[in-house]
Amino acid sequence: MTARAAMAGHAATAPAATGQLLAVDGLRVSATAGPGGPVPILEGISLEVGRGECIGIVGESGSGKSLAMRAVAGLLPSGTGVTGGSVRIDGREVLGLSPREHHALRGRRVTLLMQDPFTMLHPQLTCGRQIADGLRDLDGGRNLRRAKAARRAEVERRLAEVGLGPDVADRYPHELSGGMRQRVAAAAALAGDPELLIADEPTTALDAASQSAVLDLLRGLQRSRHMGLVLITHDLRVAFSACDRVYVLYAGQVLEHGSSHELESGPLHPYTAGLLASEPSVHERFAELPAIPGSVPAPGSRGPGCPFADRCAHAAPVCRSEPVELLPQVGAGTAEGTSRSSACVRMPGIGGALLAPSARTVAEPAAVPGREPGAEPVPDAALVAVSVDRTFRSSAGDHTALLDVSLTVPRNTVVALVGESGSGK
Ligand SMILES: Nc1ncnc2c1ncn2[C@@H]1O[C@H](COP(=O)(O)OP(=O)(O)OP(=O)(O)O)[C@@H](O)[C@H]1O
Numbered sequence: 001m002t003a004r005a006a007m008a009g010h011a012a013t014a015p016a017a018t019g020q021l022l023a024v025d026g027l028r029v030s031a032t033a034g035p036g037g038p039v040p041i042l043e044g045i046s047l048e049v050g051r052g053e054c055i056g057i058v059g060e061s062g063s064g065k066s067l068a069m070r071a072v073a074g075l076l077p078s079g080t081g082v083t084g085g086s087v088r089i090d091g092r093e094v095l096g097l098s099p100r101e102h103h104a105l106r107g108r109r110v111t112l113l114m115q116d117p118f119t120m121l122h123p124q125l126t127c128g129r130q131i132a133d134g135l136r137d138l139d140g141g142r143n144l145r146r147a148k149a150a151r152r153a154e155v156e157r158r159l160a161e162v163g164l165g166p167d168v169a170d171r172y173p174h175e176l177s178g179g180m181r182q183r184v185a186a187a188a189a190l191a192g193d194p195e196l197l198i199a200d201e202p203t204t205a206l207d208a209a210s211q212s213a214v215l216d217l218l219r220g221l222q223r224s225r226h227m228g229l230v231l232i233t234h235d236l237r238v239a240f241s242a243c244d245r246v247y248v249l250y251a252g253q254v255l256e257h258g259s260s261h262e263l264e265s266g267p268l269h270p271y272t273a274g275l276l277a278s279e280p281s282v283h284e285r286f287a288e289l290p291a292i293p294g295s296v297p298a299p300g301s302r303g304p305g306c307p308f309a310d311r312c313a314h315a316a317p318v319c320r321s322e323p324v325e326l327l328p329q330v331g332a333g334t335a336e337g338t339s340r341s342s343a344c345v346r347m348p349g350i351g352g353a354l355l356a357p358s359a360r361t362v363a364e365p366a367a368v369p370g371r372e373p374g375a376e377p378v379p380d381a382a383l384v385a386v387s388v389d390r391t392f393r394s395s396a397g398d399h400t401a402l403l404d405v406s407l408t409v410p411r412n413t414v415v416a417l418v419g420e421s422g423s424g425k
């Protein structure tokens, strides 16, 4: 332990008010298949989930979000292995369980919901069958017909729980929209009534309207079932809207942790601040969209100090001298009675600079000429489309894909084209 750690005590996570369900402590995972020996991927991750609590894990692609939760579920990909730490579910150590014991744990205690429902759903089985397969034994007695009827009724109840009608039970996954498929996948994942649901980017493949509907659904299910929910997302704002607490992961380490509200209103790590700035809210306007320069260092290429140092505008020599640790933060930006932690060695000193007004240069939204009804088209527009119609003819009849669509894209401007899946973009 470094002197800083000794002074600050252990990096505390907020004790779950309703009892601890998942406790990950110093989890280390390495790539084991390479010729040069094991390469560390996860370098000592600690996090907690309470019963009835929703936590978010955010970070860029390659930061280790999925691998951490796959280790929890006993589903690490081949070529990787746990090299240290502990994972306790309901107080029971699960690292080192046999594949058979892990299998028994999955579905009943912990279950995974993946980004692409097709990886969870069998294309040749009806949705009802896939939900029924995960159900615990129902009281149908020895009477086969009664057992079958009880199963069907339960499947329909589970479909209703995720907002789908009973007819979906007899349909195949490819006959449903992306949002409906993710609802069926959720019903199948929850069929064994797990205590902990891990949802790995469950809405990334969906359009904006389906995204928020599926997120609302997951959060509603988590509350009504008093389940623990881990939401993995690369989108900090999604995590803020859905989760009680958020862990910010980077290069296999947790760099910041705190309540959603605290992180959103004042990040205590330059990486979190960078993520926030690169996902401006709809109320913010920037002259240029901010981005964090560079990319996440690959496993095996990380230096001895802060893994974010090569991309950090606040990096100083002290940042590169020894490994960083997630330590509790008190004072500026932390509310009394809450627990926040940051792995930035320059906190709290640079805290004020993270969200300084100069870092969030506001520009007025560019006026888009020609968008008002009846406005003259812009003379030097890069693109002008006026009253475009498009109809597709088939044996099933005519399908109008576009009807009277007009738009103008002036030179040197960015124009957004937004709409649900299938709207004609
Ligand atoms: N089977 C494997 N063998 C070796 N390295 C792996 C394996 N699977 C993942 N990794 C490495 O582990 C690191 C973390 O991967 P992980 O999939 O957990 O990232 P992630 O944060 O979930 O990213 P994304 O947002 O893209 O899903 C990456 O550098 C990845 O290349």
Ligand code: SF4
Binding pocket: 269, 270, 271, 306, 307, 308, 309, 310, 312, 313, 314, 315, 316, 319, 324, 343, 344, 345, 346, 347
């Ligand atoms: S420790 Fe240094 S390099 Fe790392 S985030 Fe903090 S200021 Fe930046």
Ligand SMILES: [Mg+2]
Binding pocket: 065, 066, 067, 200
């Ligand atoms: Mg992932």
